[in-house]
Amino acid sequence: MKDREHTDESVAVSVSGLTKTYTGEDGDVMAVDGVSFDIPSGQVVGLLGPNGAGKTTTVKAILGLVTPTSGTVSVHGIPVHEERSRAYTRVSAVLEGARNVYWRLTVRENLAFFAGLQGIDPKTRRAEHDDIIETLGLEAKADEPVRNLSRGMKQKVAFGCTLARETPTLFLDEPMLGLDVTTTRDLETEIRRLARQEDKTIVLTSHDMDVIQAVCDRVIVLDGGRVIADDSVENLLDAFEAQTYRVRIDGGPAKGLRETLAERFRVLDWDTDTDTTTFELALTDSDEFFACVNVLDEANVSVQTFTEIEPNLEDIFVDLVETTEAPLLEVPQ
Numbered sequence: 001m002k003d004r005e006h007t008d009e010s011v012a013v014s015v016s017g018l019t020k021t022y023t024g025e026d027g028d029v030m031a032v033d034g035v036s037f038d039i040p041s042g043q044v045v046g047l048l049g050p051n052g053a054g055k056t057t058t059v060k061a062i063l064g065l066v067t068p069t070s071g072t073v074s075v076h077g078i079p080v081h082e083e084r085s086r087a088y089t090r091v092s093a094v095l096e097g098a099r100n101v102y103w104r105l106t107v108r109e110n111l112a113f114f115a116g117l118q119g120i121d122p123k124t125r126r127a128e129h130d131d132i133i134e135t136l137g138l139e140a141k142a143d144e145p146v147r148n149l150s151r152g153m154k155q156k157v158a159f160g161c162t163l164a165r166e167t168p169t170l171f172l173d174e175p176m177l178g179l180d181v182t183t184t185r186d187l188e189t190e191i192r193r194l195a196r197q198e199d200k201t202i203v204l205t206s207h208d209m210d211v212i213q214a215v216c217d218r219v220i221v222l223d224g225g226r227v228i229a230d231d232s233v234e235n236l237l238d239a240f241e242a243q244t245y246r247v248r249i250d251g252g253p254a255k256g257l258r259e260t261l262a263e264r265f266r267v268l269d270w271d272t273d274t275d276t277t278t279f280e281l282a283l284t285d286s287d288e289f290f291a292c293v294n295v296l297d298e299a300n301v302s303v304q305t306f307t308e309i310e311p312n313l314e315d316i317f318v319d320l321v322e323t324t325e326a327p328l329l330e331v332p333q
């Protein structure tokens, strides 16, 4: 098969069969296990997964910072591991912890420096840098050394420096971590604007599902080094819509009800106290819905409420990770 990812420029990021095994003191760990996806230009993608799922390794492999054990990665048609410096003209990143800004330099000087790294003459970008500073609400601090800024402000400067590099694709690791609500909203708006108006491709990792739901077009969920879901946020929400119900019944449940329900339906939650029992069910279609009503009827329970639960991405994420049998991370010796 021809390497389509090496030729198609409209695909911002292409990952094909990516595998990474780390060799540690306690043996080998397969951090990423055959991951493939393509991200078209202008898309905002959330890369999600529980701790240790392989997100950072995947991102580092895309950025050329980790050498894959096998598989290929390209950005805007450039094979990252073969042509790293050319790839860096297309992609930049703000990675975990290392908010790579220079604390002795002012905000404005940092933007100029990072523009310079890309071969851009910063003198020709004063207006653009002013815009970035304004968008990030850093006007009052523009000529202040970064070391005098708060942690959240430093984070914004790191984001600004990524923008100053003017690459079409950006990777942002936990971009809103530690930011206040207003700043988070502003950055969410800016990320959406960058994608819509400037056709930027943005890949972000975050454990905050509200942020993901607010900005992403699509989510890729990793678990145990594999992709367990890859879909638009809309589809994921739709797929779960009107399927989860919360049922409240009088008193402790009739004997065996939980088992009967669990045999036929997916019971997500169960909570009993002396007066009421509340449980949640995932029902795939109207047949299941009526079958469930029948089961409750036959069990002679008195249903207080039977309500649809509005899905949110966080519930879907937890459900996906819990119901997918994660492959073993450890590679057998």
Ligand SMILES: Nc1ncnc2c1ncn2[C@@H]1O[C@H](COP(=O)(O)OP(=O)(O)OP(=O)(O)O)[C@@H](O)[C@H]1O
Pocket (backbone or CB within 6 Å): 022, 023, 024, 029, 030, 031, 032, 049, 050, 051, 052, 053, 054, 055, 056, 057, 058, 329
């Ligand atoms: N340099 C390394 N050497 C050995 N094992 C590693 C190394 N980096 C990561 N791993 C292991 O690879 C697996 C995936 O780690 P990775 O950091 O990619 O996950 P993650 O999804 O980014 O997790 P988190 O959300 O906790 O940051 C984990 O089991 C981790 O311990």
